[in-house]
Amino acid sequence: xxxxxxxxxxxxxxxxxxxxxxxxxxxxxxxxxxxxxxxxxxxxxxxxxxxxxxxxxxxxxxxxxxxxxxxxxxxxxxxxxxxxxxxxxxxxxxxxxxxxxxxxxxxxxxxxxxxxxxxxxxxxxxxxxxxxxxxxxxxxxxxxxxxxxxxxxxxxxxxxxxxxxxxxxxxxxxxxxxxxxxxxxxxxxxxxxxxxxxxxxxxxxxxxxxxxxxxxxxxxxxxxxxxxxxxxxxxxxxxxxxxxxxxxxxxxxxxxxxxxxxxxxxxxxxxxxxxxxxxxxxxxxxxxxxxxxxxxxxxxxxxxxxxxxxxxxxxxxxxxxxxxxxxxxxxxxxxxxxxxxxxxxxxxxxxxxxxxxxxxxxxxxxxxxxxxxxxxxxxxxxxxxxxxxxxxxxxxxxxxxxxxxxxxxxxxxxxxxxxxxxxxxxxxxxxxxxxxxxxxxxxxxxxxxxxxxxxxxxxxxxxxxxxxxxxxxxxxxxxxxxxxxxxxxxxxxxxxxxxxxxxxxxxxxxxxxxxxxxxxxxxxxxxxxxxxxxxxxxxxxxxxxxxxxxxxxxxxxxxxxxxxxxxxxxxxxxxxxxxxxxxxxxxxxxxxxxxxxxxxxxxxxxxxxxxxxx
DNA sequence: AAAAAAT
Numbered sequence: 245x246x247x248x249x250x251x252x253x254x255x256x257x258x259x260x261x262x263x264x265x266x267x268x269x270x271x272x273x274x275x276x277x278x279x280x281x282x283x284x285x286x287x288x289x290x291x292x293x294x295x296x297x298x299x300x301x302x303x304x305x306x307x308x309x310x311x312x313x314x315x316x317x318x319x320x321x322x323x324x325x326x327x328x329x330x331x332x333x334x335x336x337x338x339x340x341x342x343x344x345x346x347x348x349x350x351x352x353x354x355x356x357x358x359x360x361x362x363x364x365x366x367x368x369x370x371x372x373x374x375x376x377x378x379x380x381x382x383x384x385x386x387x388x389x390x391x392x393x394x395x396x397x398x399x400x401x402x403x404x405x406x407x408x409x410x411x412x413x414x415x416x417x418x419x420x421x422x423x424x425x426x427x428x429x430x431x432x433x434x435x436x437x438x439x440x441x442x443x444x445x446x447x448x449x450x451x452x453x454x455x456x457x458x459x460x461x462x463x464x465x466x467x468x469x470x471x472x473x474x475x476x477x478x479x480x481x482x483x484x485x486x487x488x489x490x491x492x493x494x495x496x497x498x499x500x501x502x503x504x505x506x507x508x509x510x511x512x513x514x515x516x517x518x519x520x521x522x523x524x525x526x527x528x529x530x531x532x533x534x535x536x537x538x539x540x541x542x543x544x545x546x547x548x549x550x551x552x553x554x555x556x557x558x559x560x561x562x563x564x565x566x567x568x569x570x571x572x573x574x575x576x577x578x579x580x581x582x583x584x585x586x587x588x589x590x591x592x593x594x595x596x597x598x599x600x601x602x603x604x605x606x607x608x609x610x611x612x613x614x615x616x617x618x619x620x621x622x623x624x625x626x627x628x629x630x631x632x633x634x635x636x637x638x639x640x641x642x643x644x645x646x647x648x649x650x651x652x653x654x655x656x657x658x659x660x661x662x663x664x665x666x667x668x669x670x671x672x673x674x675x676x677x678x679x680x681x682x683x684x685x686x687x688x689x690x691x692x693x694x695x696x697x698x699x700x701x702x703x704x705x706x707x708x709x710x711x712x713x714x715x716x717x718x719x720x721x722x723x724x725x726x727x728x729x730x731x732x733x734x735x736x737x738x739x740x741x742x743x744x745x746x747x748x749x750x751x752x753x754x755x756x757x758x759x760x761x762x763x764x765x766x767x768x769x770x771x772x773x774x775x776x777x778x779x780x781x782x783x784x785x786x787x788x789x790x791x792x793x794x795x796x797x798x799x800x801x802x803x804x805x806x807x808x809x810x811x812x813x814x815x816x817x818x819x820x821x822x823x824x825x826x827x828x829x830x831x832x833x834x835x836x837x838x839x840x841x842x843x844x845x846x847x848x849x850x851x852x853x854x855x856x857x858x
Numbered sequence: 859a860a861a862a863a864a865t
Contacts, residue, residue, distance in 0.1 A: 488862065516864050539863040546864095570862060670860065693862060719861055740859090 358501040359419050388427045393816040394615035398434040401425065407433055409462050412507045420502055426451035428619045432593075433458055441614035442593045443563075443607060443816075448750025449726070450619065452595045453499045456485070456559040461504045463557060463591075464532050477524075480554035481512075483533035486578070487561040488571060490515040490537055490697060491704060492724040496561060497535045509533060514550075516540045517697030524549055533557075538566070538574040545582050552584035556591060558610075562723045563594035564603045564743070572606065579610055588612035597750060598743040604817040616816035628753035629761050631785045633776065636764040641736060642680060648762065649686055649714070652732065662731030663707060666716045667748050669737035677736065678716040688714040691721050722748045730754070735763035742775035765791065773798040 401407050404417055404425055425433065428446035435442050436459030446452055460483045467482070485500070487493045497513035504511055512531040514523045516539050523540075527549065534541075534550065544550040558579065560566045566575050584590065592611050599607075608614070636644045649664070656662065668674050671692040678690040689703040689712040700720075707715040708727055715721070716736075722744055730752045739745050745763075752759025763776070773794035780787045 490863085520864090537863060539865095541864095543864050565862085574863075722861095 355506065358498065358505055389618075389620040390427070390431065391618040391815060392431065392615065393819055394440075395613060397615055398438045398440070400430040401434055402430065407437060409458055410465060410507070412505075413458065413462060413465075413503065416503050416505050416507075419505070422454070426455075428452055428617070429455045429458075431617050431619060432456070435615050435617065436460075436591070436593060437462065439591055441587070441591060441611045443599065443604065443611065443614055443616045444593070444595045445599050445618040446595070446597065447620065448597045448724075448747060449754040452561065453496055454503065456561075456593050456595060457496075457500050457503045459593075460485075460533060460557045460559065461500070461507060461509050464509050465507055467556065476548070477528060478548055478551050479527045479531050480551050481531045481534040482554055483557035483559070484541075484552065484555050484584075485533065485535045485559045485561065486538060486541070486566060486575070487535070488537070488565045488723065489720055489725075490517060491691075491700065491720070492561065493535050493537050494701075495724070495726060500533060500535060504533070511535060514540045514544060516543075517700075520544075538571060538578060541578060542574060545578070552578070552582050555584050557593075558584070558590050559593045559595065560610075562596050562747075563607060564596045564599050565723060567603050567606045598746055600743065601817045608818075616818070618815065628757070629749055629759045629783075631749065631761045631763070631780050631783065633763045633765050633780070633788060633791055635766060635788075635790060637766050638768065641764050642677070644764065645681075645734065645736060646684065648732075648734065649681075662713070663710065663727065663729050664714045664732040664734060665707075665721065665727070665730050665751050666714060666734045666736050667722065667739075668716060668718060669739075671718055673737065674716045674718055681714055681716070686714055687712045688716055690716040692718040693720055719744060719748075721751070725751060726754060727751060728754065731759060733759065733761045735761070738763055738765060738769045738772055738776075740771065742772060742779060745772070745776065746779070770794060770798050 402424070404414065404422070409417070428444060428450050432442060432444050432446075432452075432455040436456065444452070444455070446455075464482050485493075485496055487496055493513055493515045497511060500511040509532045510530050511533045512523070512526045513535045514520075514527070515537040520540070520543070523544075527534075527544075536544075541550065545552070560575070565571065578584065587610055592614070594607055594611070634644070645666070652662070652664065666677065668677055671694045674690045674692045675694075678688045681688040689706050691700050691703045691707075695703070703712075703715065704725075704727075706712045708729075710729075719739065722739075724747075733749050733752045735745065735748060739748065749759075749761035752761060765772075765776075769776075773791060777787050777791050777795035780791075
């Protein structure tokens with residue numbers, strides 16, 4: 245094995261030594277000011293509200309307003325329409341409109357420094373032995389395979405400096421301690437900044453959130469200011485980010501707050517299970533980017549408290565989940581049947597680690613002349629996660645888990661065990677396993693959809709902090725959640741779909757650390773035998789002989805379509821279809837697609853510096 | 859069949 249930045253990161257004692265000079269709270273302006281006017285002293289003199297250069301159609305059903313040129317290319321002329329009275333647009337009736345940074349501080353609007361808690365996080369980190377689950381991971385990015393298809397693909401960048409994200413964004417990138425863009429960021433950010441639609445497959449934990457947030461925030465800052473409607477209490481966000489779970493929406497919101505700190509771009513989150521009134525109040529204070537789960541958003545749309553007329557940027561995280569059977573109708577309603585601008589008018593970006601072909605076909609309804617990007621990551625389902633499969637009959641699962649946990653506890657220092665995430669199939673199963681673990685001396689908690697949102701968030705905090713180092717979860721926790729220090733993922737019950745397995749094990753092995761994934765396999769998982777054996781084989785994992793045996797006898801199954809699990813989360817179905825039927829799910833043949841373009845990633849992280857993982 | 863997502 246070679247060595248890489250991941251080692252220097254994990255082994256560095258200086259991680260907390262990075263200076264954090266943003267502890268001074270800075271007040272922000274009292275009334276809502278369009279982003280491009282903020283941090284711009286020239287905006288001091290409000291000019292009378294001029295006619296907006298473009299307006300949404302208030303008939304509400306054309307949905308095709310062309311904002312500032314439309315098509316896809318975003319206008320660069322960001323300074324027009326300065327001070328045209330946005331602040332008077334209906335909110336904060338009490339305070340007079342002050343469209344600039346120098347006037348009108350108001351405590352209520354003070355922007356909380358989103359970085360202050362990072363110090364605490366670092367303290368927690370010290371509690372975990374950083375090196376414990378780190379194995380050598382050499383030059384992890386030297387040979388990242390990349391597939392790109394589409395017309396006129398913008399070239400990738402090697403540094404954040406090459407892309408002009410603006411000084412405020414650059415500061416935030418430094419505050420996040422990112423030095424270099426991750427592979428998916430290197431490719432996706434230029435594509436997004438060029439205004440192109442994008443379907444991006446990138447491994448779990450590869451920095452997808454920043455990949456779509458940076459261009460949206462930058463775009464909103466530089467876009468021509470367009471006056472939004474004053475229709476009652478309705479708000480008109482410019483960017484919309486949808487995700488399949490409440491916790492993931494929260495996480496994206498937290499990240500986006502950091503990226504947008506002091507840029508003037510306001511990010512608000514809305515999701516179910518929490519007070520809608522509080523969310524409404526947040527929205528009324530102004531929103532540029534709305535992060536939401538589908539159910540709550542539909543509610544807000546039906547109450548006419550949110551309108552999508554002004555949306556220019558739409559991002560779907562975990563896009564394949566968002567378009568599967570459970571979610572598709574809601575997503576279609578939001579994207580196609582409300583007042584969102586049409587594809588081609590807005591810019592649409594879909595991100596996921598997995599992209600089944602069927603879902604790609606559905607997704608193409610939402611996209612216009614899009615670029616398909618698949619960036620493999622050394623890690624996740626490949627090198628960084630050690631995958632084990634054990635044959636465990638249903639009745640032995642609990643005692644088998646207990647054996648694993650005891651062994652793990654003995655290996656730990658000071659009785660402190662690394663975090664273990666246990667996936668089960670059902671909500672009831674989660675509760676009962678958690679209870680059983682607790683009474684057997686393993687402090688555990690559980691997260692699933694039958695728990696209140698308060699309980700869910702408490703469980704997550706308690707797990708992250710190490711207070712209950714075991715979390716029993718349903719698939720609600722399978723996707724996207726970034727929980728540092730998860731050393732072990734146990735598939736107590738295996739999922740029926742190999743893509744779900746990929747997402748679940750992706751909860752470990754994050755940010756360059758290694759991880760262990762153990763699966764309990766038995767006769768009820770036969771349909772998964774074949775895709776699982778193949779996935780493990782492709783990831784250079786040891787495949788037990790009995791599994792190979794099952795795989796050779798089992799029919800195809802465990803996946804909505806056989807190629808989705810492919811090497812790097814999938815190929816562009818547009819290319820695949822041009823090859824005709826291509827059924828070599830196995831054998832790593834790649835169906836003749838253009839994998840293997842070296843990403844030419846320089847590595848070279850300084851000790852104590854992390855990259856822009858998501 | 860289950861999970862998630864609005865009240």
